[in-house]
Amino acid sequence: MARQNKSQYALLGMLTLGAMSGYDIKKLFDNSLRNFWGESFGQIYPILRRLVHEGLATVQKQPENIRTARKVYAITPAGRAALRAWLQEPVEAPTFRLELLLKLFFGPEMPVETSRRHVQRYRDEAARTLEVYEALEARLRGERPGHAGLAYWLMTLDYGRTYASGVVDWCERTLRRLDAQAGAGVLAEADAPSGAPSGSGRS
Amino acid sequence: MARQNKSQYALLGMLTLGAMSGYDIKKLFDNSLRNFWGESFGQIYPILRRLVHEGLATVQKQPENIRTARKVYAITPAGRAALRAWLQEPVEAPTFRLELLLKLFFGPEMPVETSRRHVQRYRDEAARTLEVYEALEARLRGERPGHAGLAYWLMTLDYGRTYASGVVDWCERTLRRLDAQAGAGVLAEADAPSGAPSGSGRS
DNA sequence: CCACTCATGTAAAAAGTTACATGATTCG
DNA sequence: CGAATCATGTAACTTTTTACATGAGTGG
Numbered sequence: 001m002a003r004q005n006k007s008q009y010a011l012l013g014m015l016t017l018g019a020m021s022g023y024d025i026k027k028l029f030d031n032s033l034r035n036f037w038g039e040s041f042g043q044i045y046p047i048l049r050r051l052v053h054e055g056l057a058t059v060q061k062q063p064e065n066i067r068t069a070r071k072v073y074a075i076t077p078a079g080r081a082a083l084r085a086w087l088q089e090p091v092e093a094p095t096f097r098l099e100l101l102l103k104l105f106f107g108p109e110m111p112v113e114t115s116r117r118h119v120q121r122y123r124d125e126a127a128r129t130l131e132v133y134e135a136l137e138a139r140l141r142g143e144r145p146g147h148a149g150l151a152y153w154l155m156t157l158d159y160g161r162t163y164a165s166g167v168v169d170w171c172e173r174t175l176r177r178l179d180a181q182a183g184a185g186v187l188a189e190a191d192a193p194s195g196a197p198s199g200s201g202r203s
Numbered sequence: 204m205a206r207q208n209k210s211q212y213a214l215l216g217m218l219t220l221g222a223m224s225g226y227d228i229k230k231l232f233d234n235s236l237r238n239f240w241g242e243s244f245g246q247i248y249p250i251l252r253r254l255v256h257e258g259l260a261t262v263q264k265q266p267e268n269i270r271t272a273r274k275v276y277a278i279t280p281a282g283r284a285a286l287r288a289w290l291q292e293p294v295e296a297p298t299f300r301l302e303l304l305l306k307l308f309f310g311p312e313m314p315v316e317t318s319r320r321h322v323q324r325y326r327d328e329a330a331r332t333l334e335v336y337e338a339l340e341a342r343l344r345g346e347r348p349g350h351a352g353l354a355y356w357l358m359t360l361d362y363g364r365t366y367a368s369g370v371v372d373w374c375e376r377t378l379r380r381l382d383a384q385a386g387a388g389v390l391a392e393a394d395a396p397s398g399a400p401s402g403s404g405r406s
Numbered sequence: 407c408c409a410c411t412c413a414t415g416t417a418a419a420a421a422g423t424t425a426c427a428t429g430a431t432t433c434g
Numbered sequence: 435c436g437a438a439t440c441a442t443g444t445a446a447c448t449t450t451t452t453a454c455a456t457g458a459g460t461g462g
Contacts, residue, residue, distance in 0.1 A: 003423060005448085005449080005452090006302060006305070008447085009305075010305055011306065013308065013312070015311040016309060016312055022413080022415090033308065033433050034303075035299065036299050036300070036301040036304040037300055037301070037304070038300075038303065039450095041413095042415090042417095042450070042451065043450065045414065045415055046402075046416090049415095065205050066457095066458085068457050070412080070413060071433075083309070083312060084312055085311060087312055087313045088313065088317060090321070090322050090324065091303045091325065092302055093328065094299075094301055094302065095241055096238065096240070096297075096299075097209070097240055097241075097297065099209060099297065100294045101236075101240070101359045101362055102216065102236070102239065102240050103290050103294060104359055105216065105240075105351065105352075105359050106216040106219060106290060106352075107354070107355035108351040108355065109216070109221075109287055109290055110290045110291065114290065114291060115355075117293050118293070121294070121415085122294065141380055142364055149308075149309075149311050151310070152307055152318075152381065153308065154307055155310075156307055156308050157439080158373060158376065158377070159301075159304055159373050159377075162369050162370075162372065163369060163373075165367050165369075166369040167365075170362050170365045172360075173361065174358050174361070177358055181354050195445085208420085208423085211419080224440095224442090225442070226440065226442080227439080227441090233442075242439095242441080243422070243423055245422070245423060245424075245425095245444085246423085248423065248442065248444085253441095265460080272441085272442085273441065273442085374424090402462080404427075
């Protein structure tokens with residue numbers, strides 16, 4: 001029970017990398033973790049406020065006084081303890097929602113060419129992501145040599161690379177399969193407008 | 204704008220496989236699509252009601268009269284048209300939230316052994332999933348030979364297999380890296396209880 | 407001066423899960 | 435007859451996104 005809020009731990013974790021503002025945290029998510037985690041401002045600011053309220057973080061206005069000033073947050077020992085307690089807990093199994101696969105699963109409802117287009121685009125995106133990872137890895141190794149976290153960051157990056165490269169392979173295999181599908185004379189039927197398919201009876 | 208609700212299309216898609224009840228739909232998600240899509244009853248029943256209201260599906264009570272009777276839903280031509288329109292639309296890029304990677308990213312905050320345990324468990328689960336897929340593929344090929352959807356179902360299954368097998372590989376590589384990490388003298392510090400770590404100063 | 411990035415925040419809506427309530431049927 | 439499965443549904447809650455509002459500073 002008490003469905004734990006993972007976002008708060010994500011934020012606490014970010015603060016272990018150094019004191020920073022909500023804006024900085026957002027940038028970090030977008031630049032470094034976007035392949036496996038993200039948070040929106042609508043989550044970040046309210047949670048930061050709560051963390052301070054609960055004594056897990058502290059704030060300090062940078063220019064002081066000004067209403068829209070930059071606020072720098074830092075993790076407290078209590079915050080670090082809370083984070084560590086969560087890090088100890090077993091990882092919950094992720095639930096995926098892959099729209100591409102959902103659509104592909106209903107392939108008989110569309111022309112093969114449409115499935116093909118979706119898969120092709122997915123492939124291109126994964127290939128681009130792969131390039132971004134190469135660049136990111138080079139940057140990481142260069143910028144922060146010897147940083148305690150480096151080895152771990154590279155592990156998560158390796159995950160992204162493995163994943164993206166697996167996607168590219170699968171897409172290429174699937175494109176070939178779709179071509180075979182199109183060649184097998186399914187095209188004519190798939191192009192049909194909306195009639196009911198042959199076998200709809202329940203067992 | 205008008206953030207489209209994907210769940211409704213998932214349900215409509217299920218109904219293209221044949222008329223069925225909300226309970227049947229749930230079972231189908233749990234048995235066949237669980238690696239890339241899922242829906243809870245809290246979503247399914249209200250959405251089915253709405254689909255009927257909008258003319259995208261029809262209902263029929265099976266024993267009739269009884270209040271808790273089985274209700275069988277069928278897709279209408281309008282429903283099929285709505286589904287197909289959605290199938291045509293470009294696939295939105297998925298956002299992942301992989302708790303394992305988030306925790307691993309904060310590796311310096313925990314003993315190497317904890318990271319190791321998480322990764323090990325992840326590996327075991329992926330390996331088990333892989334076995335389930337093999338069985339599922341055999342069952343599919345046997346049960347429904349010649350079904351129009353079979354080729355597509357096998358493609359989604361192939362995705363799951365590729366993914367799970369990539370995860371297993373990554374986990375094994377990562378376990379070796381973690382061992383190297385532990386050997387590099389990080390263990391002593393990492394095993395410490397919870398006080399502030401050596402270099403906690405903000406830049 | 408205009409566009410862009412920096413920077414904080416709120417409100418409303420959407421999406422989704424969980425827990426609960428109810429009751430029939432089937433199998434051992 | 436008790437447990438499991440079949441079967442439907444609602445209400446409360448949590449989580450998350452989106453859109454909006456505001457305003458300072460910087461570079462062309």
